[in-house]
Amino acid sequence: MAYASLLSLNQTLDQILHPNDQTEQPHIIMGSLHEKVSFLLSFLDVSSPQNSDKLRGLEGRIRDAAYDAEDIIESSMSNQIVSESGSHEYRTESHMSNQIVLEWDQKFERLQKIIQEFNSISDEVVKMRERNEIQVLLPSNSLPAASSKSRSTNKSATVGLDHDLMEIKKLLTKPHSELEVVSIFGMGGLGKTTLAKLTYNDSLIANHFDVRAWIVGSQEYREVLNGLLNSLGGTNHESGEESIEKLAENVSKILKDKRYLIVMDDVWVIEQLTRVKSLFPDNNNGSRIILTTRIFEVAKRASHLCPPHHMAFLDVEASWNLLHEMVFGEERCPPELQEIGHMIMRMCEGLPFLLVLIGGLLYKSERTLHYWKHVERNIHSVVVGMDYHMDFLVYISFIYNQLPHHLRACFLYMGVLPEDYEICRSKLTKLWVANRFIKPDRSKSLEEVAEEYLKDLVDRNLILVREWSYSGEIKTCSIHDILRDFCLMKSKEEKFNSDVEYLPGVHDNLRQVSILTDLKNQIPRFALGNNRDLRVRSVTFFFCNSPNDIHFITNFRLLRVLDALTIRLEEFPVEIVELVTLRYIALSYWMKHTFPASIAKLCNLETLIINPGKFRSIFNTSFLPPEIWKMSRLRHLLFVGSYLPYPTHALKGGTFVSLENLQTLSNMINFRWTKEVLEMMPNLKKLVISYEHDGRTEWSSYCFDNFVHLHQLEVLKCFFFAKCYIKYQDPLPVNFAFPQKLKRLTLSGCRISWKNMTVVGSLSNLEVLKLKFHAFEGPVWELNDGEFRRLKLLLIHMTDLEHWKVDKTHLPSLQRLSLRYCYKLVEIPSGIGKIPTLEEIELCECKTSVVTSAWVIQEEHESLGSNGFKVVLKDKDDTDISS
Structure with missing residues (x-):
């Protein structure tokens, strides 16, 4: 963690020494400290991993000194900002000012000692170099080309599993109708989970069973039930909202009369299987359970009908x-x-x-x-x-120890996650940025650099990709449980991470706190939060605690990350606005809520995520205050639905500043995109917006044609719908325009004629297009030459389209076609089947003639020796296609 601590301190010093910064810390000592930190960062950047043994002692000293320095500096900055905002109760401004000066004088001495420690470390580094004890990294151009490129893919350990896969498939599909458990047994690292996943995703198995679900056997029973319901596509539930008995009843209802396959991964005791298995009805139709375990006795007792499958070396x-x-x-x-x-x-x-x-x-x-x-x-x-x-x-x-220094903190952070936890790529990279694990690069955004770090760790097989998007990006990822064990062990050694169970016994240098259990009746033993000098920078809740349990985090006054999505709040916890070092906030609400104007005190905030959990409705609407336009460091604003006030005051010469760092804005309701607004957020990369048609407001008043000026925009999702008393809304104006950099586009409810599709087809970088709820209307769609050259995924959802004229030259890169609720479409054009890149056609609620045309296309592919193409039939629109 030496590199990560230096990198974080360096960014703090950059912020102080920036000419626009308003803090009044002594710049001479800060400049001296910055010089030492920059030297050591540069040294670690070029230091070969082969130096790890020689540098281990120095790295511990670097880490502790950097932690100490940053705590002193950020504490003083925090006090100054809070004082200037007038937030301290019953203390006069002069009293607070005097206190901060006195506090800084006391800390000045401590900083000088830290600089002396950095001087000592630097001297040792210089001596090691002079003695040629330190190896430096080879220049990148001296490495083989193949080793410097990124695979951006996970090559699973599938070699040698062909025989095992065949055996498991036979056991799952044999004619025996009674419910059976198929056990896969073996020590850690032999590929039990890999084999289970290969089987689970096999097309033969997927077609053989009506429903499939994957759960982790070692999880708490409630989590297992929720996982089953989510995996089976049942009604989504959150822990605490339903009784365990009700959840179990819902599972049984879904599985009744269906042939199902349930995978229980990583079972340690037979009772875990016994309790869950009691939920599964024996429909006498060949349903199966796959169980993976390291314990032979568990595998042996799981079934008397089917002997355990032993994984071999x-x-x-x-x-x-x-x-x-x-x-x-x-x-x-x-x-x-x-x-x-x-x-x-x-x-x-x-x-x-x-x-x-x-x-x-x-x-x-x-x-x-x-x-x-x-x-x-x-x-x-x-x-x-x-x-x-x-x-x-x-x-x-x-x-x-062979990892480059810049990747180590990102890898160890995976230990914060619960076992077998699947995290979205976009969330993970935002957390890395907020925790200051990412080294700034003038030619790229921090998020782009974080993406490169993630791909590097994936290439090293240290992070597993769980799901890929059709544009070739990582969508979700996780970490192997053995690697997680290492991350937890190493994190405690590095004073980096702990969960609440072990927190009281951990050194107070601890930076990351992961709360994996219910805090009920545990807050008293968590009373170390009363220590105002705690160095905790990140608190993440993974358990559904009471809303009252969030209040203790205000004791961590240097907090950067608060991820409390599992706690459902009724109102914004206003006390957290005093935590002025916060950079990342993720909260959940179950009703309409308004943010206080005081949120602008969070002058360092970069990411604000508001999520209703799994209960999405109109009652989840957020109302942002005008002061949001003062928060110039904002990079990501993510809501299910929110009203962002128009910056009238700013445009009239007020004190508001632009959101020039804003990259993500989702989901704003009925917002007007004037040229003045676009100039205030010029770096938007992802935009999600919704509009409700009231029958009176002209669409043109929202200035959709100005989208073309969002030159950095890569992802755009636009949803249009009528109020309940209006049967049909007016079509959008034809002058709807898009920027050329756009890669993914979702349109819903636009009611534009297919004749105007050229405005979309001409987007030279478009890879994903989703057309939902009559986005385009009319009986005929005829594609033009030269359109959709890079399109990989096309989704058409609910349309009156009848005839579609297309050939292989129109969609030369198409990989996946999804047609849902296209009730009037007569058939899939035969030209679609001749597209050489096509891998899958997915159909849901379409005419029999459409299904027949899809089977004909599949037969043509098979006759040409192509086994990669498939047709997927869905009986309901349960999941969204990855984008």
Whole structure:
């Protein structure tokens, strides 16, 4: 954490030394400190991972000194900002001013000592360089091209699993009608979960069962029930909203009379299976349960009908094939690396988990004999003659120490997440940015750099991609439970992260707090929050606690991240506006709410997320105050529905400033896009907006034609709907315009004629297009040459379209076509089937003739030897297609 602590301190100093900053800290000492921090950052940037052992002691000193310095500086800044805002009760302004000056004089001495410590560390670094004890990274152009590129994909450990997959599929589809449990047993790292996922996602299995669900057996029973309901597409529920008995009843109702497949991953005790299995009706139709476990006794007792499937170690050939695929893909291993490569392979002892990890390391590292020998020497003692679980942790420690410094905090942050937790890419990168793990790059946004960090960790197989979007981006990701164990262990060593269970015993340098349990009756033992000098920077709730449990976080006065989406509030917790260091806030509401004007005190706020959880309705509307336009650091505003006041005061020469850093704005209602407003938010990349037609307001008053001036916009979602007393709203004006940089577009309720589709088709970068609820209308749509050159996904949802004229030249990049509730469409044009990139046609509630035309297309693909194409039929519109 040395690098992350330095990076965070450096950004704090940059903020202070910026000429527009209003703080009055002594600039001479800050400049001196900034110089030392910049030197050490540059040193770590070029330091080779092979220096890890030599630098370990220095890194601990760097981390502690940087933590101390930042705590002193941010505490003083916080006091000054709060004092200037007049927020302290019953204290006069002069009294507070005198107190801050006195406080700064006392802290000045401490900062000087910290600078002396940095001087001492820097001197040691210089001496190590002079003695040639420090290796530097090779210039990027000296590395093989293949190792410097990004795969942006996860190559799962599928090598050697073909036989296992075939066996499990036979057990699941055999004619025996009684409900059976199929157990997959083996030690950690053998690929039990991978095999279960391969089976679960297999097209034969998907078509064989009516419904499928995936749950984690080691979770609390309530979480298991909620996971089942969400996975089965039942009514969404949140913990605390329904009794356990009611949740269990809902699960049983959904599964009744259906042939189902349930995967219970990572079961440790038989009681976990017994309790959940009691919910599953035996419909005598061949339903199955897949259970994965490390415990043989659990696998043995799970079923008397089906013996456990024991996962075996990979043989030498399969092990080499897997390692080779991880490192080289379709390339050939250089002859000089063959022998050392096989030595490394053998040390992994046939464990896919280790082979995948070492493959990720070698893929991203120098392809030289010298470095591969370094790897072989370091893992030799790890994988021989030790307890296997400790093998993993020590082995992962070596992998971790080979990570570039800038990736370490991002990787360890994954330990904050609960076991088997799936997190959205966009949320994860925002959290990394808010926690200041990302090094600024003048040519890119912080979010773009964070995306690169994520892809790097994915390439190293340290983060698993759970879902990809059709535009080729990571949509959701997670971390293997063994890697999570390491993150937790290393985080405590680095004084970085803990959950509430262990918090009282952790050193007060702790930065991240993850709350994984109910705080009911535990707040007294969590009373360390009474210490005003606590250094906690991030608090994340993963359990549905009481709204009252959020108030203790005001004790963490240097807090940067408050993620409390699992706590459903009735009103904004106004006391948090005193936490002026907050950069990220995520809250949930269940009713209409108004933000206080005092939210503008949060002068460092970058991300504000308001989510109603799974209960979305008109009652979740938010009302933002005009003061929101003062918050110039805002980067992301995400709401289900919110009214953003028009900046009238600012446009008349008021004190408001522009939101020039704003990248995401979602979801604003009935907002007017005048040129003046666009100039105040010039860097928008994602915009979600909704409009309610009242029958009186002209569409033109919202200035939709000005969208073309949003030159950085890549994602746009526009929803138009009529008030309940209006049967049909007016069509949108034809002069609707879009910026050329747009990649993903969703339109709903526009009622524009198909003849005007050219305005969309001419977007040269468009990859995803979703047309919902009569976005375009008319009986015929005829595409023009040269349109939709890059479109990969097309969704048409609810339209009166009857005939669609298209051939393979019109949509040359199309991969997926989804037609939902297109009741009048006669057939899918045969030209669609001739598009060489097409992988899937999805249909829901369409005419029989449409389904028939889809099967004909599939038969044509099969006759040409293409097995990758498939037709998917859905009986309800349960999930949105990934974008």
